[in-house]
Amino acid sequence: MLSSTIARIGLTDYAQDALGDVVFVQLPRIGDRFESGEYCGEIESSKSVSDLHCPISGIITNTNLLLTENPGSLNSDPYGDGWLFELLVESDEALGELLDFDQYQRLIEG
Numbered sequence: 001m002l003s004s005t006i007a008r009i010g011l012t013d014y015a016q017d018a019l020g021d022v023v024f025v026q027l028p029r030i031g032d033r034f035e036s037g038e039y040c041g042e043i044e045s046s047k048s049v050s051d052l053h054c055p056i057s058g059i060i061t062n063t064n065l066l067l068t069e070n071p072g073s074l075n076s077d078p079y080g081d082g083w084l085f086e087l088l089v090e091s092d093e094a095l096g097e098l099l100d101f102d103q104y105q106r107l108i109e110g
Helices: 013-019 101-109
Strands: 006-009 022-026 039-045 049-053 058-063 085-089
Touching: none
Parallel strands: none
Antiparallel strands: 006 085, 022 039, 039 049, 058 085
């Protein structure tokens, strides 16, 4: 049974900076279901094309259409207008498997 939690998915400031200037974003379709880690789109930047993977299992409920017209929002406002998609989380227990801010900071600082 699906939970009632909607998660907004985006990139961290660190990730968008590593990508370089984003020029194109292919988002998943509303209604599609993805497993955690499954390919769900791609991000093209001045440096490369990167696969976009769903961080948690669920069903896509919304996508950020602003990114089709202004993909640079991923760079300029990753925690605001630069979000990618929202999904209905399959299991609230799986949320505990995600990194919190402090864990992520330790990961990127190596």
